[in-house]
Amino acid sequence: MIIAIDGPAASGKGTLARRLAEYFDFAYLDTGKLYRAVGLGVLRIGGDPEDEDQALDVAQNLDPAQLDDPDLKGDDAAQAASKVAAIQSVRAALLDFQKTLAAHPPGGKAGAILDGRDIGTVVCPEAEAKLFVTASVEERANRRHKELLDRGETSIYERVLADLKERDARDSSRAVAPLKPADDATVIDTSQMNADEAFDKAVEIIQPIYSASARD
Numbered sequence: 001m002i003i004a005i006d007g008p009a010a011s012g013k014g015t016l017a018r019r020l021a022e023y024f025d026f027a028y029l030d031t032g033k034l035y036r037a038v039g040l041g042v043l044r045i046g047g048d049p050e051d052e053d054q055a056l057d058v059a060q061n062l063d064p065a066q067l068d069d070p071d072l073k074g075d076d077a078a079q080a081a082s083k084v085a086a087i088q089s090v091r092a093a094l095l096d097f098q099k100t101l102a103a104h105p106p107g108g109k110a111g112a113i114l115d116g117r118d119i120g121t122v123v124c125p126e127a128e129a130k131l132f133v134t135a136s137v138e139e140r141a142n143r144r145h146k147e148l149l150d151r152g153e154t155s156i157y158e159r160v161l162a163d164l165k166e167r168d169a170r171d172s173s174r175a176v177a178p179l180k181p182a183d184d185a186t187v188i189d190t191s192q193m194n195a196d197e198a199f200d201k202a203v204e205i206i207q208p209i210y211s212a213s214a215r216d
């Protein structure tokens with residue numbers, strides 16, 4: 001069984017996906033890390049994340065070990081990710097890895113959860129359960145700002161807000177695999193929900209689908 005979770009930056013996709021993966025004992029892939037690793041890789045060779053040749057070269061030579069780099073969490077990686085993510089050939093180069101993990105979850109798990117922007121629409125349109133997790137941009141900026149401060153980093157709320165707005169606009173307006181809910185996704189607006197409430201809501205939606213798939 002595949003669970004697809006999409007949504008804009010800092011909406012709580014990853015937090016929810018990790019908890020669901022533990023609850024259902026499924027494999028989990030944060031697909032944003034793939035784009036962040038490509039973006040960061042281009043920055044590290046002094047390149048331009050909007051240059052297709054450079055970005056594609058990094059994407060084609062991505063080593064899974066790079067997905068554990070702590071610098072992937074930073075704003076520079078996020079902005080560069082959203083630039084390389086608008087390039088069709090880069091997306092195509094990363095597609096097989098995502099599809100294979102979804103179809104053959106590692107560790108003998110019975111299912112996989114992928115989170116990103118285009119899981120329900122492009123990577124796994126066949127997913128049995130699809131959620132689109134969102135929240136107001138101000139609330140998302142609050143969450144990311146708090147997360148950065150908690151990690152001991154310096155953060156200015158207005159800059160975080162501007163960064164999210166810029167990425168939202170780029171991710172939603174790009175020609176290829178834009179950020180949008182799949183037609184058959186359930187939208188969860190977590191603006192007024194804490195992480196526990198969002199988790200409970202998601203389980204309420206997914207549990208019947210999981211039970212039906214376990215019976216097959």
Ligand SMILES: Nc1ncnc2c1ncn2[C@@H]1O[C@H](COP(=O)(O)OP(=O)(O)O)[C@@H](O)[C@H]1O
Binds near residue numbers: 012015143146193194
């Ligand atoms: N429903 C929620 N209410 C408040 N904070 C949340 C909620 N869900 C996640 N968070 C916090 O918001 C931040 C961003 O969440 P994260 O899961 O990283 O989002 P995403 O994967 O969509 O970028 C994290 O610090 C996380 O702990």
Ligand SMILES: Nc1ccn([C@@H]2O[C@H](COP(=O)(O)OP(=O)(O)O)[C@@H](O)[C@H]2O)c(=O)n1
Binds near residue numbers: 011
């Ligand atoms: N499936 C995905 C995942 C991420 N991305 C891109 O990668 C960037 C970083 O994604 P992320 O999920 O790590 O970002 P956050 O939501 O954690 O801030 C996004 O802004 C998108 O441009 C994408 O295009 N498709």
